[in-house]
Amino acid sequence: MKRITLIGAGRLATQLGRALFDAGFIINQVFSRTEESARVLAERLNAEALTNLDGLRNDADAYIISVKDSALCQLIPQVCEGRGDKLFLHTAGSMSIDCFKGFDNRYGVFYPMQTFSKTRDVSFEDIPIFIEGSSEEVQENIRTLAAKITKRVIPLDSENRKYLHLAAVWACNFSNYCYSVAADILSEHGLPFDVMLPLIDETTKKIHAMNPKEAQTGPAVRWDQNVIDKQMLLMKSHPNWQAIYEVLSNNIHANDKKE
Amino acid sequence: MKRITLIGAGRLATQLGRALFDAGFIINQVFSRTEESARVLAERLNAEALTNLDGLRNDADAYIISVKDSALCQLIPQVCEGRGDKLFLHTAGSMSIDCFKGFDNRYGVFYPMQTFSKTRDVSFEDIPIFIEGSSEEVQENIRTLAAKITKRVIPLDSENRKYLHLAAVWACNFSNYCYSVAADILSEHGLPFDVMLPLIDETTKKIHAMNPKEAQTGPAVRWDQNVIDKQMLLMKSHPNWQAIYEVLSNNIHANDKKE
Numbered sequence: 001m002k003r004i005t006l007i008g009a010g011r012l013a014t015q016l017g018r019a020l021f022d023a024g025f026i027i028n029q030v031f032s033r034t035e036e037s038a039r040v041l042a043e044r045l046n047a048e049a050l051t052n053l054d055g056l057r058n059d060a061d062a063y064i065i066s067v068k069d070s071a072l073c074q075l076i077p078q079v080c081e082g083r084g085d086k087l088f089l090h091t092a093g094s095m096s097i098d099c100f101k102g103f104d105n106r107y108g109v110f111y112p113m114q115t116f117s118k119t120r121d122v123s124f125e126d127i128p129i130f131i132e133g134s135s136e137e138v139q140e141n142i143r144t145l146a147a148k149i150t151k152r153v154i155p156l157d158s159e160n161r162k163y164l165h166l167a168a169v170w171a172c173n174f175s176n177y178c179y180s181v182a183a184d185i186l187s188e189h190g191l192p193f194d195v196m197l198p199l200i201d202e203t204t205k206k207i208h209a210m211n212p213k214e215a216q217t218g219p220a221v222r223w224d225q226n227v228i229d230k231q232m233l234l235m236k237s238h239p240n241w242q243a244i245y246e247v248l249s250n251n252i253h254a255n256d257k258k259e
Numbered sequence: 260m261k262r263i264t265l266i267g268a269g270r271l272a273t274q275l276g277r278a279l280f281d282a283g284f285i286i287n288q289v290f291s292r293t294e295e296s297a298r299v300l301a302e303r304l305n306a307e308a309l310t311n312l313d314g315l316r317n318d319a320d321a322y323i324i325s326v327k328d329s330a331l332c333q334l335i336p337q338v339c340e341g342r343g344d345k346l347f348l349h350t351a352g353s354m355s356i357d358c359f360k361g362f363d364n365r366y367g368v369f370y371p372m373q374t375f376s377k378t379r380d381v382s383f384e385d386i387p388i389f390i391e392g393s394s395e396e397v398q399e400n401i402r403t404l405a406a407k408i409t410k411r412v413i414p415l416d417s418e419n420r421k422y423l424h425l426a427a428v429w430a431c432n433f434s435n436y437c438y439s440v441a442a443d444i445l446s447e448h449g450l451p452f453d454v455m456l457p458l459i460d461e462t463t464k465k466i467h468a469m470n471p472k473e474a475q476t477g478p479a480v481r482w483d484q485n486v487i488d489k490q491m492l493l494m495k496s497h498p499n500w501q502a503i504y505e506v507l508s509n510n511i512h513a514n515d516k517k518e
Contacts, residue, residue: 004461011476016389021264028442039370040386057441059510067479068273068343068481068483069483069485070483070484070485076364078431081451085262090260092330094478094486094489094490099457100431107303113454113455113457113458114457114458114461115458115461115465115474115475115477117465117469117474117476120465120468120469124491125459126368127457129459130338148296148502152454154454156450160405160413160448160449162489162493163444163445163448163450163493164445164446164448164450164454165449165490166444166490166493166494167441167442167444167445167455168441168455168458168503169442169478169479169490169504170437170438170440170441171438171441171458171462172458172459172462172476172477173432173457173475173478173480173511174434174437174503174504174507175434175437175459175462176462176471176474176475176476177471177475177479177490177510177511177514178429178430178433178434178437178506179425179429179430179434179466179471179474180470180471180472180475180514181429181470182426182427182430182471183426183472184423185422185426185429186422186423186426187420188422189423190419190421191415191419191423191426193466193470193471195372195387195411195413195423195468196427196430197466198372198373198385198386198387199372199427199430199431200371200431200434200466201463202301202373202374202381203374203430203431203434203435203463204459204460204462204463205276206374206376206379206435207435207438208456209379210376210379211442211452212435212436212438212439212442212452213439213440213442214376215374215375215376215435215438216374216432216435216436216439217270217312217347217376217431217432217435218374218427218428218431218432219353219432220327220428220432220436223329224327224328224329225329226329227328227353230353230421231353231424231425234421234422234425235425240510240513241505242311243506244433244503244507245428245429245433246437246498247389247431247462247502247506249505251436251499251503252432252436254499255439258282
């Protein structure tokens, strides 16, 4: 496997494309409906930019589709049809391998579990890539591909991957939103966000050494009702924060009493 | 200032006591209502263990009170009375300096903003310590004390410190709870928590380089209703998680549309 075409030029495609390119793969084409996105990524990867799938060539060994989940099912027929001998992969944690069902191709899933930005390059080496293939032989091909860019290749079926993706939303997207509220509170009181970084860093380091339930601290886990009531009042002009604060505090408390 | 007595032997007192001891201070006494806690910390700091405040001696330069917020106001009179020339500090982010009002002492606040465990030693060097003194001269004394264990000493009044503490609950306690739910989801599906660590680490690293709102990824910020609906269903046996998921997703979406 040498030549790869990327369908999609978003955050994941940008970072994955870069990692594959750096690992020595040739990127043939980069497709995006948005001309600017296609062009920027294609230039970076020395590839042809494409905004219409009619121009999709047959000369790649693998086609990697990284688009919004809702667009995936619509795109697959256009990409797969007439390319029976190629390998087709999607990168969506929450989508089943069965998206490809009915097409006469070798196909699978290639899900690098990470939070990507277009402008922030990440090293793939430690990113776990979860793979699934339409056959054992295909899965071995996907493993070989993944192993070129990471040390951690983990086979996982679609059913369990759905839960993995759900867990990732909690661990990454929701915790980041909590940082975002903290940043807003600090900013409303003229305090710089960077005072919070040592605390955030330690919160993360701790769970390398103990499980998150053990690591839990704060007024909710010690059920300091006095602090909780006062903090609720501090947010009286933000009823949406109050609602989240209340439900999270109650659940931290209930979780602590479990087992 | 050479000799310090600690009132309280919990997580914060344990780590702060260790940092002060390592910086060369003499720890005279360690008080805790719980005999085991007093003994363990006192042994570590080469101090006298105390379970009854009647035995509190007068030979410390500073008394640092690190107890549950609800116990603080009750303890202060017993600790402060009859020791008019000493320095008294509490370490509670959410409590005002006015807890000490009415006592004829030099007093203040010494709030190291960090998440502490008894068994996990942390380096104080980068932990911001927020200070407030009953007078300018007292505040300078507190600054000198704090500067022995950290590079970041930040004066902050009680009013703003309340909001700082609220932000810390969001950034640390609530994000840790999100990790905890992720761990439960993985465990229910036989997946090890450590696959999540590279994602969690990167989520944290990202906000050193961009603000959390910019760093936000996931189905809620791109409003992928299809994924959101499916993930809600995956949690049907956990209505409490569903409630949090829904309110967080709606707020991430609303936050993205602001400004």
